[in-house]
Structure formats: structure tokens, C-alpha cells
Amino acid sequence: MGRITLERVQKKFGDVEVIPPLDLTIEDGEFVVFVGPSGCGKSTLLRLIAGLEDVSGGEIRIDGTAATDLPPAKRGLAMVFQSYALYPHMSVRKNIAFPLKMAGMDEEERRRRVDRAAEVLNLTDYLDRRPGQLSGGQRQRVAIGRAIVREPAAFLFDEPLSNLDAALRVGMRLEISELHERLKTTMIYVTHDQVEAMTMADKIVVLRAGNIEQVGSPIDLYRRPRNLFVAGFIGSPKMNIVGGDLASRHDAAHIGVRPEHLDIVEDGGTFSGKVTVSEHLGSDTFFHVAVPGLDEPMTVRAGGEVGLRHGDTIHLAPQSHQIHRFDDNGLRIA
Amino acid sequence: MATQHSRAAARFMIAPSVILLLAWMLIPLGMTLWFSFLRYNLLMPGANPFVGFENYAYFLSDPTFITSLINTLLLVGGVLIITVVGGIGLAVLLDQPMWGTGIVRIMVISPFFVMPTVSALVWKNMFMNPVNGLFAYVAEVLGVPAFDFLTQAPLASIIGIVSWQWLPFATLILLTAMQSLDSEQLEAAEMDGASALSRFWYIKLPHLARAITVVVLIQTIFLLSIFAEILVTTNGGPGVASTNLTYLVYAESLLRFDVGTGSAGGVVAIILANIVAIFLMRMIGKNLDA
Numbered sequence A: 001m002g003r004i005t006l007e008r009v010q011k012k013f014g015d016v017e018v019i020p021p022l023d024l025t026i027e028d029g030e031f032v033v034f035v036g037p038s039g040c041g042k043s044t045l046l047r048l049i050a051g052l053e054d055v056s057g058g059e060i061r062i063d064g065t066a067a068t069d070l071p072p073a074k075r076g077l078a079m080v081f082q083s084y085a086l087y088p089h090m091s092v093r094k095n096i097a098f099p100l101k102m103a104g105m106d107e108e109e110r111r112r113r114v115d116r117a118a119e120v121l122n123l124t125d126y127l128d129r130r131p132g133q134l135s136g137g138q139r140q141r142v143a144i145g146r147a148i149v150r151e152p153a154a155f156l157f158d159e160p161l162s163n164l165d166a167a168l169r170v171g172m173r174l175e176i177s178e179l180h181e182r183l184k185t186t187m188i189y190v191t192h193d194q195v196e197a198m199t200m201a202d203k204i205v206v207l208r209a210g211n212i213e214q215v216g217s218p219i220d221l222y223r224r225p226r227n228l229f230v231a232g233f234i235g236s237p238k239m240n241i242v243g244g245d246l247a248s249r250h251d252a253a254h255i256g257v258r259p260e261h262l263d264i265v266e267d268g269g270t271f272s273g274k275v276t277v278s279e280h281l282g283s284d285t286f287f288h289v290a291v292p293g294l295d296e297p298m299t300v301r302a303g304g305e306v307g308l309r310h311g312d313t314i315h316l317a318p319q320s321h322q323i324h325r326f327d328d329n330g331l332r333i334a
Numbered sequence B: 001m002a003t004q005h006s007r008a009a010a011r012f013m014i015a016p017s018v019i020l021l022l023a024w025m026l027i028p029l030g031m032t033l034w035f036s037f038l039r040y041n042l043l044m045p046g047a048n049p050f051v052g053f054e055n056y057a058y059f060l061s062d063p064t065f066i067t068s069l070i071n072t073l074l075l076v077g078g079v080l081i082i083t084v085v086g087g088i089g090l091a092v093l094l095d096q097p098m099w100g101t102g103i104v105r106i107m108v109i110s111p112f113f114v115m116p117t118v119s120a121l122v123w124k125n126m127f128m129n130p131v132n133g134l135f136a137y138v139a140e141v142l143g144v145p146a147f148d149f150l151t152q153a154p155l156a157s158i159i160g161i162v163s164w165q166w167l168p169f170a171t172l173i174l175l176t177a178m179q180s181l182d183s184e185q186l187e188a189a190e191m192d193g194a195s196a197l198s199r200f201w202y203i204k205l206p207h208l209a210r211a212i213t214v215v216v217l218i219q220t221i222f223l224l225s226i227f228a229e230i231l232v233t234t235n236g237g238p239g240v241a242s243t244n245l246t247y248l249v250y251a252e253s254l255l256r257f258d259v260g261t262g263s264a265g266g267v268v269a270i271i272l273a274n275i276v277a278i279f280l281m282r283m284i285g286k287n288l289d290a
């Protein structure tokens, strides 16, 4: 079991309120991702749940029981740190067995559990090595191994993939998702990378300056961002946001169109401009288009075979039912 | 770029300092070796004939030699144990966030700035003196007879004085090492259910291993040649109860004016220091490998 509820949870460092009072429920077995720009309080929120920081107000409940004043070890949660935080002088086996040893488990049972975790994580050949002799991806797996042997009520991950190179990151992302499928344990995962959030989450919590901007499934957030911030943050490349006359035509202060919802047309269209940069990814091509009258270039996605060059003139037409409308305060209209 | 040419130039340019350093070390060492093979007593001027290993035989067969060897090892070992254990304890305490840490740290480090002779004299006259000393006063208040430290436990007293001087050094090095410990490791251990004691034993202490090795090696070098503290407190006595090798060499060459035997003793001390160094490196040197 691992149902975690936060009620009016608040955190201040001195006079600085990093997390204004916030409510959130994380259901048992859910994979929840906290996503937001750097410094928005994701780690702080995770550490509050872990018990590594004391709340300045509010209640944390784990499976219905009050956990606000429990020390970290008593909350039944396991955490994977950004730096992995492996114990450098212990072998991989001892690292993974450490929480079991601290729980007073006997040697035999410890060995069995470590062996099983090592098998799941492909670490069997490395059990006698020190963390310093492992690659980044292997260290990451040891850190995960140390978390899973305890059979916690929930896993907490703080940007676990940010120290890995791009290829490994994709691999580990899949491994963590698979692990979740297999264990069905609650996982809370912190990242600033919206791609990780979109691909892994059952539920995404978008944070800005400690405030929850929106909570929902990845597809919800993609289809119906609640405000301009979420609209700009979720989706890659970013949604094109346009204000002024063009927006008023749609009875809105701002309108947003994702790059993939802009069609390149022969003539006419809503926006016309010159291609500044084209990024060819093979399967897709992204064109950055300087449209007269707009501050920022627009981005449009086209097929991989579309061969426009720098300086070519291009006409764009948004797909009519894919236009997001926002009011003066940046909130979504309808 | 280190081309062949620039490397030759570099060698040429550092040559003067290398030669100076070599001469600085080799000339005194060579002279000591040479004197150790001569019959050379300042009270008997005249010819200084070459006598082979006579001085060595004389020095090594002296019963004082064995006593002073044991005293040397006890002194080094005792101070090492006290400073390392005490240093770890103080480092743990000073690592805690508390009010006035800055001042406390400076105070802890200050004994290191006091000259050995001065601190030994302060201890001798103001603390350990059986009549006027602070300890004698405390004994009087408690109604027990005063203890004459330097007479009844001379070596232990010197170990105490030297430990007081070196504790700051150990504390400083260990505190720095302690502060370099990644706080996430401690947090991970906390989440893993480790108590404060377990965190100390399984995380902090192993992290300090390298620093402890450095402290032990550096202190050993200096402690093998402790001299001033003995000279100003006990003069090696009573009898030879607090004579270490360094002091014995001094006694031979400058109290008995026997330069030959003194030099032989110096060479023996060098050999002993090397034996201790090899022994230490074998024992704990692996901690220094990254």
C-alpha cells in the first residue's frame, strides 16, 4: 500500500516561502511525476514527503496514518537521489543490503533478497565491485536496488537520470517504467524534463514557484493545458503562443498552437514568414519561422521529407480545432 | 606543449633548486654517517681515528637504548591513539551546527600555535606542579594527596602534553574531511533506517579513513623526534624513564660530548624511523589509494 495525501502542506526556509500551502493526493500504485523548471520546489516537496525536511505547516498522511512527525526511516519510503548517494567504501552487495542490515534482518535473508534484486536489475556480475568501479547507469541501478530490497510503500526519485548521457537516459527511463509495471508500487518521480514526465507518468503534477499549476494525465495536460505556463511547459517543441489582434479574432487574449498542429499551405494561411532555422531529425523537420509582427519565431513540425531552406517564404494554417485560447490572466477559456 | 626542447629547458632551470635541496639533505646526512664511524669525543681532542662499528656496538648494547626505544614507541603510539580518537570526537562535535562555531573552532585550533617549549613549561609549572599547580589545587580541594605527575608518571605526562599540542592538528584535518562528506549519503543512510550511531560507524568513520591515515603518517614523523617537551619538563628522567631516542642521542653527544656515539645513535634513529614508516605504509597505506 502507498497512498500519500498532503493537506495544506507548506514549507518556509526562514522568511522565504518555497512551498505555499498545497493539497495533493497520490493514489496507491500510481506513477506520479513532479515536473517544473529548476528551483520551483520539486526537490523540497519530495524531501518533505520523505521526511528529510520538516513541514512548516500542514499534514502528510501515508496510508491514512499521520506521518508528519515521523522520522524518515519510519515512513516506509525509499528514495533514489540525484547523486545516487551510494556508500563508496562498500561493495555493491553491501550497499544494497545496507537497509536490510539496519532493519536487523538476518544474513541469510539479506543475501537472498540482494541476489533477487541484483537479478532484476542485471547487477549479478557486479556485486563485489565498489560503486567507483561502475558506470553511471550501473550506479543508478545499484541505487534503485538499494531502494527496492526494502519493499517500501512508495519510491521517491529525485531527478535520477539527470547525470546520465542521452542514450542511457532513454534506456533507464524504460527500465524504471518496467519496474513500476512489475512492482505496482507507488512512485513519485521528480524531473525538470517534460519528456520524462510525458513518457513515464500516470499523473503529472506541474509546479511553478511551489504552486501546483495543474494535475492530470499526460494526455490531459497536452490536450487541455489549464494555463499559459502549462501550455508552454508541456510538449516539445514548445507551443506557439500569439497575442494581439490574431488572438482577439478568437475572442482571447492569447492563443496557442502546437508546432504539430500547424499545416504548411501553398498560399493564404494565418501566418506567413521566412524560415530562419530548420532542424532535420530524419523523421520530422522543425522549421523556425520569423513572422512579421510577432516577437518570437514560430515553430512548425513537418514531415522529414519537406525540404524548405533558410529564407524560403512559408504560409501556415493552424488546424481549427487545435487552437488553445487563454484569457488576460493566462487561464484557459473553455 | 611539452616538447623535447622545453622539457630540457625545464630540467635545466629547476636544476639549481634540486641541487641545493640535495646538498641540503645529503651533506648533513653524510657527515653524520662519517662521524658515526670515528672515535670523536670533544673532551678528548686530538686524532679522531676510524673505528668501524665500535660506536654502534656501544650505543646498541647500552641498556638505555632498549628503554629509550620502548619509550619512543610508547610516546608515538600513545599520542597517536589519543589524538586520533579525540580528534574524531571533536570533529564530530564541531561538525554539528551550533551557535558560535567559528570561535569554538579557533579556540580548538589555538594550542597548535603555542611553541612546544612554552606549552611544556606551562603544563609543567601551572598544571602539573605538585605544590602550585592547578591539579594539585584540585587534589587539595578534593582532599586527596597531590600527584607529582612528572616524577611519578613522567612518560604518561609527556604523552598528555604532546597530545594536547597535536590534538588540534588531528581535529582540523578530520573536521575538514568530515565536512567533505556528501550530505546526501547521510540522508540516504537515514532513510535506510540507520541510527545516528550507525551513521557514524558505517558512513562517517569509513569516509574519514583517508584523513586518519594522513594524520597518523604526518604525526608519526614529528612524534618520533619529540625533544623540546622532554628537555624542559623531565630531562629524560627520573633516571631514563622518559628518555626517547632523540633525547638519548642528545644526551650522548651533547651531555657526554661523544660526537661519534651520538652520530651512531642518530643513524639508528633514522633507520628506526624508516622501519616505522614501512610498517605504517604496509598497514594503512592502502587507504591513500583513490
Ligand SMILES: Nc1ncnc2c1ncn2[C@@H]1O[C@H](COP(=O)(O)OP(=O)(O)O)[C@@H](O)[C@H]1O
Binding pocket: A013, A018, A036, A037, A038, A039, A040, A041, A042, A043, A044, A045
Ligand atoms: N536548505 C535550504 N535553505 C534555503 N533555501 C532552500 C533550501 N533548499 C532549497 N531552497 C530553495 O528552495 C527553492 C526550491 O529548491 P528545490 O526544491 O531544490 O528546487 P528544484 O528541485 O525544483 O530545482 C530554491 O529557490 C532554493 O534556493
Ligand SMILES: [Mg+2]
Binding pocket: A042, A043, A044, A159
Ligand atoms: Mg532539485
